[in-house]
Amino acid sequence: xxxxxxxxxxxxxxxxxxxxxxxxxxxxxxxxxxxxxxxxxxxxxxxxxxxxxxxxxxxxxxxxxxxxxxxxxxxxxxxxxxxxxxxxxxxxxxxxxxxxxxxxxxxxxxxxxxxxxxxxxxxxxxxxxxxxxxxxxxxxxxxxxxxxxxxxxxxxxxxxxxxxxxxxxxxxxxxxxxxxxxxxxxxxxxxxxxxxxxxxxxxxxxxxxxxxxxxxxxxxxxxxxxxxxxxxxxxxxxxxxxxxxxxxxxxxxxxxxxxxxxxxxxxxxxxxxxxxxxxx
Amino acid sequence: xxxxxxxxxxxxxxxxxxxxxxxxxxxxxxxxxxxxxxxxxxxxxxxxxxxxxxxxxxxxxxxxxxxxxxxxxxxxxxxxxxxxxxxxxxxxxxxxxxxxxxxxxxxxxxxxxxxxxxxxxxxxxxxxxxxxxxxxxxxxxxxxxxxxxxxxxxxxxxxxxxxxxxxxxxxxxxxxxxxxxxxxxxxxxxxxxxxxxxxxxxxxxxxxxxxxxxxxxxxxxxxxxxxxxxxxxxxxxxxxxxxxxxxxxxxxxxxxxxxxxxxxxxxxxxxxxxxxxxxxxxxxxxxxxxxxxxxxxxxxxxxxxxxxxxxxxxxxxxxxxxxxxxxxxxxxxxxxxxxxxxxxxxxxxxxxxxxxxxxxxxxxxxxxxxxxxxxxxxxxxxxxxxxx
Numbered sequence: 001x002x003x004x005x006x007x008x009x010x011x012x013x014x015x016x017x018x019x020x021x022x023x024x025x026x027x028x029x030x031x032x033x034x035x036x037x038x039x040x041x042x043x044x045x046x047x048x049x050x051x052x053x054x055x056x057x058x059x060x061x062x063x064x065x066x067x068x069x070x071x072x073x074x075x076x077x078x079x080x081x082x083x084x085x086x087x088x089x090x091x092x093x094x095x096x097x098x099x100x101x102x103x104x105x106x107x108x109x110x111x112x113x114x115x116x117x118x119x120x121x122x123x124x125x126x127x128x129x130x131x132x133x134x135x136x137x138x139x140x141x142x143x144x145x146x147x148x149x150x151x152x153x154x155x156x157x158x159x160x161x162x163x164x165x166x167x168x169x170x171x172x173x174x175x176x177x178x179x180x181x182x183x184x185x186x187x188x189x190x191x192x193x194x195x196x197x198x199x200x201x202x203x204x205x206x207x208x209x210x211x212x213x214x215x216x217x218x219x220x221x222x223x224x225x226x227x228x229x230x231x232x233x234x235x236x237x238x239x240x241x242x243x244x245x246x247x248x249x250x251x252x253x254x255x256x257x258x259x260x261x262x263x264x265x266x267x268x269x270x271x272x273x274x275x276x277x278x279x280x
Numbered sequence: 281x282x283x284x285x286x287x288x289x290x291x292x293x294x295x296x297x298x299x300x301x302x303x304x305x306x307x308x309x310x311x312x313x314x315x316x317x318x319x320x321x322x323x324x325x326x327x328x329x330x331x332x333x334x335x336x337x338x339x340x341x342x343x344x345x346x347x348x349x350x351x352x353x354x355x356x357x358x359x360x361x362x363x364x365x366x367x368x369x370x371x372x373x374x375x376x377x378x379x380x381x382x383x384x385x386x387x388x389x390x391x392x393x394x395x396x397x398x399x400x401x402x403x404x405x406x407x408x409x410x411x412x413x414x415x416x417x418x419x420x421x422x423x424x425x426x427x428x429x430x431x432x433x434x435x436x437x438x439x440x441x442x443x444x445x446x447x448x449x450x451x452x453x454x455x456x457x458x459x460x461x462x463x464x465x466x467x468x469x470x471x472x473x474x475x476x477x478x479x480x481x482x483x484x485x486x487x488x489x490x491x492x493x494x495x496x497x498x499x500x501x502x503x504x505x506x507x508x509x510x511x512x513x514x515x516x517x518x519x520x521x522x523x524x525x526x527x528x529x530x531x532x533x534x535x536x537x538x539x540x541x542x543x544x545x546x547x548x549x550x551x552x553x554x555x556x557x558x559x560x561x562x563x564x565x566x567x568x569x570x571x572x573x574x575x576x577x578x579x580x581x582x583x584x585x586x587x588x589x590x591x592x593x594x595x596x597x598x599x600x601x602x603x604x605x606x607x608x609x610x611x612x613x614x615x616x617x618x619x620x621x622x623x624x625x626x627x628x629x630x631x632x633x634x635x636x637x638x639x640x641x642x643x644x645x646x647x648x649x650x651x652x653x654x655x656x657x658x659x660x661x662x663x664x665x666x667x668x
């Protein structure tokens with residue numbers, strides 16, 4: 001495996017900025033997002049301290065670490081959701097498809113079309129199930145006619161494994177579904193605009209174990225089409241679903257490796273302590 | 281050693297007594313407020329309800345030549361004292377418009393003089409003994425009676441109590457409120473949207489916020505002075521018109537709408553905004569497609585309450601000249617008009633006793649409209665109340 005596990009501790013070998021890469025549909029380890037020396041401040045307190053990480057296409061990368069370690073903050077850097085928080089300052093490079101996403105001329109709307117997001121608490125729009133899915137593609141002019149739109153809604157719901165459960169009540173409010181179904185609806189909403197990357201911020205932390213298992217299965221299927229980056233507090237979940245795992249601690253990436261290596265043979269003491277449950 | 285239950289109870293007794301006393305005092309306050317309200321309503325109803333009835337009298341009208349000059353000549357001399365002068369004045373006019381009436385006779389129910397009306401209702405009156413006897417006689421014959429007062433709802437103000445009504449004031453109120461709504465609603469909502477969803481949180485916007493909140497507490501008469509100084513004297517908007525009245529009241533309603541809208545916007549959970557941003561909405565799309573629809577019930581409720589407040593406002597309208605004698609319904613926004621509370625104010629200053637019930641009647645109509653508006657606001661809120 002040609003994994004490029006880069007961390008502040010192990011890596012001085014930072015590849016050149018703007019390194020070309022192919023968008024090969026079948027390859028497993030093409031670069032999706034390249035992060036170099038990314039720092040973030042909330043006012044005066046620094047939340048991210050010079051992160052370097054390569055995120056790979058069509059894989060699941062799990063971000064783990066104790067609370068307040070910056071993993072969610074990092075996740076939100078990838079689709080610039082931090083822009084919404086006043087007083088945030090970002091430095092460093094987040095590169096996707098050869099473009100620096102933090103540049104002023106990069107439209108955050110365009111970025112968020114390619115980098116979708118699923119939140120910790122299911123947050124369907126208070127509209128019908130159908131509208132929840134159809135709204136964004138219609139807004140982005142991905143569909144023009146009604147039949148096209150119907151087709152897209154069905155496809156997104158099928159991909160999210162929700163179609164069979166909701167096909168007879170597409171016009172009921174999305175909020176009438178159970179928590180797990182709502183979260184899958186949110187996933188369907190995210191994939192309906194055909195993004196490259198889906199960010200998931202503790203997608204199952206508000207769900208029961210059965211719904212969690214369903215979502216994990218779903219993530220496993222979705223990684224054939226999408227790059228998934230997920231934050232999780234659940235070690236077992238990271239071990240089960242993720243191809244790569246990054247361990248965050250106090251705003252730094254301590255260790256980044258493929259999940260099996262990380263869990264079987266952590267290179268750092270901190271990661272080992274965290275994984276084995278000594279703190280967290 | 282720890283205390284026994286009895287010892288603790290003895291200490292607690294005083295505390296319990298104190299809380300019981302507090303409870304009784306608060307209940308007493310509530311009861312007193314309720315009594316005042318009851319008193320106010322029964323007084324208003326007792327004084328105002330008779331205004332919805334008016335004495336009518338059956339007379340024989342003789343369209344003779346004298347009547348074409350002076351309407352009173354058409355009626356029996358004794359009866360003519362008991363008939364409303366408004367009606368008598370209309371006879372020559374009618375005869376001029378319909379010349380074929382000349383020489384004909386007709387028996388009709390017509391509006392009685394307000395003194396007859398007051399006498400029949402048992403109020404103070406100025407009828408002399410002979411007139412009283414005549415009215416008693418007519419009443420026994422069934423030729424004088426109290427009937428539903430359609431005049432009250434179909435005419436404007438008049439110097440004759442029996443012929444005065446609230447129509448012109450009601451139309452004035454509607455036009456004024458339309459102007460107020462057309463100005464205050466869009467400006468208020470957009471201001472709130474900007475402050476809540478777009479503006480950065482800095483000293484400048486905080487100062488604006490404080491000022492808006494203070495604006496809501498400014499004595500309304502100052503808004504009237506502002507309206508007079510700016511709208512009438514500077515921009516030359518016609519005085520006494522629904523346009524200037526509506527603009528002045530819009531100034532007053534703006535802070536109410538802004539505050540209500542901001543509260544409504546703030547109650548929309550951020551999760552909805554994040555969801556919308558997450559699928560690639562621009563800020564304006566987030567507001568238009570997701571936040572505003574959810575906030576709309578709150579915005580509507582706030583606006584209706586602001587409007588109801590503006591509707592009961594008199595002081596600023598006095599300053600811009602909307603307290604005027606307006607017998608005819610004004611046809612445009614720039615003609616002189618009056619509004620319901622101003623009409624009540626005008627009537628309250630009339631010397632005739634018969635205007636007392638008109639005043640109370642006007643208040644009842646105003647109250648009914650305000651209760652209706654507030655009920656609408658409550659129903660809207662209940663109906664669209666959402667849980668996330």
